[in-house]
Amino acid sequence: SVDTIHAAKGLEFTRLAVVSVDADLVPLKPVLDKLEPGSELHEAAELRERCLLYVACTRARDMLFVTSSGTPSIFLQR
Numbered sequence: 001s002v003d004t005i006h007a008a009k010g011l012e013f014t015r016l017a018v019v020s021v022d023a024d025l026v027p028l029k030p031v032l033d034k035l036e037p038g039s040e041l042h043e044a045a046e047l048r049e050r051c052l053l054y055v056a057c058t059r060a061r062d063m064l065f066v067t068s069s070g071t072p073s074i075f076l077q078r
Helices: 029-033 040-057
Strands: 013-018 060-066
Touching: 013 040, 029 040, 040 060
Parallel strands: 013 060
Antiparallel strands: none
């Protein structure tokens, strides 16, 4: 089954692949680009994006596989 991060909330999978966690996709640039960098709104939006990835990754019960192509998301680099 293939789905979005948003659709994974509340579900559980034995094995899960979270793909394309790339710098240009996660966090979503359109969400953050319209906010002033360093502002409280920007930080809150970045936290929401980070939480979405966290929720997706914690849907895996036994095995999690995360991929990126090119530059990984800043959330994978920290």
